[in-house]
Amino acid sequence: MVKTNVFVAGSALLVAAWAIAATPAAAADALTPAQKSAVEGIVRDYIMKNPETLIDALRGYEDKQHAAAQEEAKKAIAANRSALEQDAGAPVAGNPKGDVTVIEFFDYHCPYCKKVVPTVQELLKTDTNVRWVFKELPILGPDSVTASQAALAVWKIAPDKYLPFHVAMMETRGTFTEARILETAKKSGIDPGKLKTAMSDPAIKAQIERNHELAGTLQINGTPAFIIGGELVPGAADLATLRDMIESAGRLRRCGASKAKAIRGLRRRCSAVAVDRPAIPINFPLPICPGQAPHSNVIKTLNTKLRRAVCVRGYFPTDEAPLKLLFLVSNWAATAQKMGDGQGSTRLPVRRLCHRSIIRRPAHKNSDSLLSLGAACRGMPLLSGSPRRRPVRCHCSG
Structure with a gap:
C-alpha cells in the first residue's frame, strides 16, 4: 500500500510538471491566477479518479528504461568480451x-x-x-x-x-x-x-x-x-534459469559457427564457376537456428515455388549480398521442411532461386526480410521454369 501511494504521488507530480512544461511560455504567462488554479484542479481530479492509468504509464516507462539498460549492457558486454x-x-x-x-x-x-x-x-x-x-x-x-x-x-x-x-x-x-x-x-x-x-x-x-x-x-x-x-x-x-540460458547460448554459438563454415565452403567451392552458364543447382544444408521459424505463408510459398524459381547471373556470386540471399532462403526452406516432417535436422536441396518467383507482395511479418532478399537479387536475369541447357553443377554441402 505504501508503495502504491508513493507511485500515485509521483505520478501526480510528473503529470503536473508535464502539463506546465507542455504549455507554451507565452500562453502560460497569459493565464490568470484563476485559470491556472482551474487547470491544476482538472489535473488533480483526473489523477484522483484514474490513478491506475498513471501507474500503468509509469510502469511502462520503467519497462522501457529497463529494456534500454539491458541493451546498453549487451553493447558493453560485446565491447569487453x-x-x-x-x-x-x-x-x-x-x-x-x-x-x-x-x-x-x-x-x-x-x-x-x-x-x-x-x-x-x-x-x-x-x-x-x-x-x-x-x-x-x-x-x-x-x-x-x-x-x-x-x-x-x-x-x-x-x-x-x-x-x-x-x-x-x-x-x-x-x-x-x-x-x-x-x-x-x-x-x-x-x-x-x-x-x-x-x-x-x-x-x-x-x-x-x-x-x-x-x-x-x-x-x-x-x-x-x-x-x-x-x-x-x-x-x-535458479538452476532452471541458468541451464536454459546456457543451452540457448550453446545453440546460437554452434549455429553461428555452422553458418560461417557453410559460407566459407560456398565461396571456396563455387567462386571459379564460368560466367557464361545459365544456372547453378546448389545443395546447401544448414542447421536450424533459434528464432528463425518462418510464417506459414512463407512455408507455403517456398514449398510451392522454390524449386521452379531461377535466379542467375551465369555464375555463383561471390559478393556478400547474394551469399546472404542464398543463405536466408536456404535456412527458411530447411525450417519449412523441418516443421512439416517434425524431424530435428534437415537437408533441403536449394535448386534455383529468384525473389520474384519466391513471393511477389508479402503481406505478413517477414515482409521486410523477404523484400531485402529481393533487393539482394535485383538486377539478375530472370528465367522462368527449368533452363533448357544443362547447367554447371556446384554441389556445396558446407
Missing part, C-alpha cells in the same frame, strides 16, 4: 574449450553467492560443454578483499585446487580472517606458507582492480552476477 572471457588471471573451471562461457562475479561474504554454489556445482557436473570463469569482486569490506586475494593466489600456485578451495570458502560461515583462510587452505590440500606468500603478489591486487573496473563498465552493482551468451543475469538465478 575479451576481458570477460580470455583474462589469463581469472580462474576457470569446467571445459576449457566449452561451447558456452559463463562469467560469474561474486564476493565470498555474499550470502546470495553462497546460495548459488550448489547450482554452479550441478551445472559444472552435468554440462560438459560449459566453461566457467570466476571474477572475484570483493565489495563487502577488507575481509572480502583478503578472501579474494587468497583465492587468486590459489589459482596461481595450485590451479587444480582452486575449485575445491572456492567451494570450501563459500561453505564457510562467518568472517574470513587470514587465519581462517589459511586453515581452509590447509584442509583443501594447499600449503599455507606458499599461499600467504603468493597473496602479497602485486599482480593479484591488479587483477582485483581490473575486475572492479570491468564491473563498473558493465554497471554490475551487486553480487552475484552472471553473464551468459552476452546477457547479464543479476542476482541468485
